[in-house]
Amino acid sequence: MKKWWMLTICIVFIVAAVVPVRAAAASHPLFANVIVVFQQQVDEQAVKTLHGNVTKRFEVIPAVAATLPVTAVELLRRWPGVDYVQQDTTVAIDGQITDWGVEKVKAPVMHTHGVTGKGVKIAILDTGVDLKHPDLRVVGGACVLSYCPNSYQDDNGHGTHVAGIIAAKDNDIGTVGVAPNASIYAVKVLDRYGEGNVSDILSGIEWAMKHRVDIINLSLAAPEDAPALKAAIRKAYESGILVVAAAGNNGYANGTGDTVEYPAKYDSAIAVSAVNKENVRLPYSATGPAIEVAAPGEGVYSTVPVALDGDGRRDGYTHMSGTSMAAPFVTGVLALYKQQYPERTNIELRQMLRDRALDLGTPGRDPWYGYGLVRAVSNQPPELKVKLLSVKKGEVAFSVTLSGSAVKGYRVYRNGKQIETLQTAGTYTDYVVKGTYQYEFASIRNDGAESALTAPITVNVPDPYYKDVSASAWYMPEIAYLSSRGIVSGYNNGTIQPYNTITRAEVAVMLGRALHLDATKRATVFRDVASSDFASGYIQSAYERGLINGYPDGTFRPQQPITRAETAIILSRAYPLPGGSSMMFKDVTARVTGHEAIAKLAAARIAEGYPDGTFRPYQFVKRLEFFVFTARADNERFR
Template sequence: MKDSSSYANKIIIFKKDTTPLQRFEIYKKYGLSVGKNFKRLKVALCYAKEAEIFGLLNEEPWIEAIEEDINFELQVIPDSIKAYSLRGQEIPWGVKKLKAPECWDDFCGDMVKVGVIDTGVDTEHPDLRENIKEVYGAFKKNMIEDDNGHGSHVSGIIAAINNDIGVVGVAPCAKIFSVKAFDKNGNGQLSGILEAFEWCINSKVDVINMSFGIPNESLALKRAIKEAYKENIVLVAAAGNSGQKDSVLFPAKYEEVIAVTACDKRGKFAKFSSQGREVDFIAPGVDILSCYYNGSYSLMSGTSMACPHVSGAVALILSKKHLKPSEVKEVLSNSARDLGYPREKQGAGFIDVKRALSILD
């Protein structure tokens, strides 16, 4: 297809028991062009010359649902981004509060693969490059570099290297598998997220960090979540930044996903955090120092920042013992510290990775 912009597009979710031939017959019958084919998920981004064609597809017995290629939002507070100059190395307050440095002599995330679905990563950042194992472009082919800063910041919280410069991540030996699914303005679409999931699953990552969300459910996203969970991948997502009750975003809202809210240095619940019964944990998310693009550093706030603190903690746990996602969540729950807030704000409490590792002894 030379110019897809003149065509209507939708996400087609086929029934799980359909065969490749059956799906091909649908494409052929309705003259559909496949923009992206997610074979593992049995989902496809398709283009049609007329939007009405997608209405006819609802009558096909092999199709479960049809969705828009909806937009996703990163969960960072834009006004919170501030450049930060460093001399030597600094351990960020959030990493200290999780008690991660007290674990590094024995466990630092070795051999644990963390998928980061975000704006990409600064592959030449001196505090990241040694821990970047693989990169992939789901926004545009061959576009992998972070031109926004958010993805590098998230990756740094998880696994910035313990050297003599910059910052240190929660799991400084973990390996980053970065997927660029968001553009320089922080805009992403469902089709890119689905492609990122397929790549992460096929790359056999151990954890997927999702510092993004949408207010409404997507059946295609739900299928991707369930497929990853089935492969024993621990899923961690930002709860959202609406500051409202009962406002946890998807994918954090799914039961297979660990939903994370944010607090500040004093342990005070961040007023921007979404709340709800789906919240699992609270973690540092205000004025968080980490890597940024172009080899720099910055402060940022949001549940976008709280989420990777938990992903890093999971990496430390998995470097000690291989556990199923449900077992990881149980260990974190049994070791979390109560900050005195209702479960809708803090879930089981504040992550204490040292205590979590001691439970595994």
């Protein structure tokens, strides 16, 4: 009985390239279903000339699906411009898992920190998904089969079970998925019998690429290579999509041989094997060098359509086993990674999957478990501890403690984006304007690998607030820093006008505040700066310190914009800076007043030139530029 079940899984519940059971009964077929891949341009006329009929057209690769006389297949293979012709073989679903797996991969640890896959788009290429199941939320989808009476509604049960493992809602009923808030798209590529053709899978991948999904789940398998499918998966991967595939259920009990099936065997796909609760490989889970990670695959509890629930309870949930169930655990974990690290590429997230895996079996990557059991968080002991110390005007401070000789530093993430890489523990301070921010930290090991992120720390910064400075502005931290030190305060109307030019008087005020000069209004040496002028105290103090000069006619011209060269001169006088090469910019020569000061600012990474190699010393300075220059001069952290 067990052998009969295994045979059913291999033929009916696996993927791509097996001949359909019913089709195999025909002794001498007259027509063949093929996929024709062209070298460059698609030539449908070639098919028509050989009395064939094009049934599907693909955009992701230069190919068509067609039906033509068997006797014409060889002729078509030799046709000019044709790269190869392959049989449009049958693909089918792969197997069956339980709720213990969600705990096993440590997904709940991420859930408690608000990481639930939110915003991550996942295409499930399968038998469809039950659109009415109370524990599932399907965002959209498509049926790419030639006959779709109920669109992408699941009429088999397999696709719904896979969907539940990935994203069953956290709603106190049934079960919960690895990434319960992920956006799932049901792409029906298999019929009610769990069968489909390679051309259907190609259409499903093409649909997923057009809809810019982040991850494709393929709980399918087939014993034969399908070059067109390999090309499509490679295209998807190169476009930034992660492709997760079940390794197959045709492994030997003793674990020998290379039994990984397609498409899991392709380099662009992540091949997933299956383990039980004791982290032991299931006896039928495929083995081979392509295995990348292992995941729970035995007796997994998940969703099914009520009408197809055959376990006697008819509640819309059941247990299944196999690599088909293991693959969606990996898909779900990758969705958690993607939410947590939105800026990272699919290649980086794939490496993270390997780095965080719990090594099983033979040390290192092996043909049974790959890099090991997939984990949402690392199994390594904590390497850093972070504590929020204070939240003040424009300033958030943390205590960071590193441990272990294998740790060389840490990274800081604000709202999911990396903002700092540091090597020294202690107090870390970030500068931000008014808003709500989420901070996470990760240690960096000596080999460059990054640990799992710490639990998110959410802070609400009450001020400063400027109408015209957003939290995403590249110069925002510098403005927040200067505000926290009382160096800038903005205008009465709540703006800071970053793109306006800055005047000589405003520069004197900012510099005076930064250097704690005497601000008392008083008479100045300049005939155009009265004692009642708002900046008179700072202008006179800066003059007395030798930071600023006037013009030969005895004026200071306080309302005149300041140039980049003048800015360099003033800042080089105000802050001790090392010397630099005056030939760094093609428009700065020894004849340019302030060339030495410009060289100092450039060498200290306070000021930069333009892409064309110029500094433009006589160009007026915008307020935001002076803010950035001053912050960099005052605090090396900004350089």
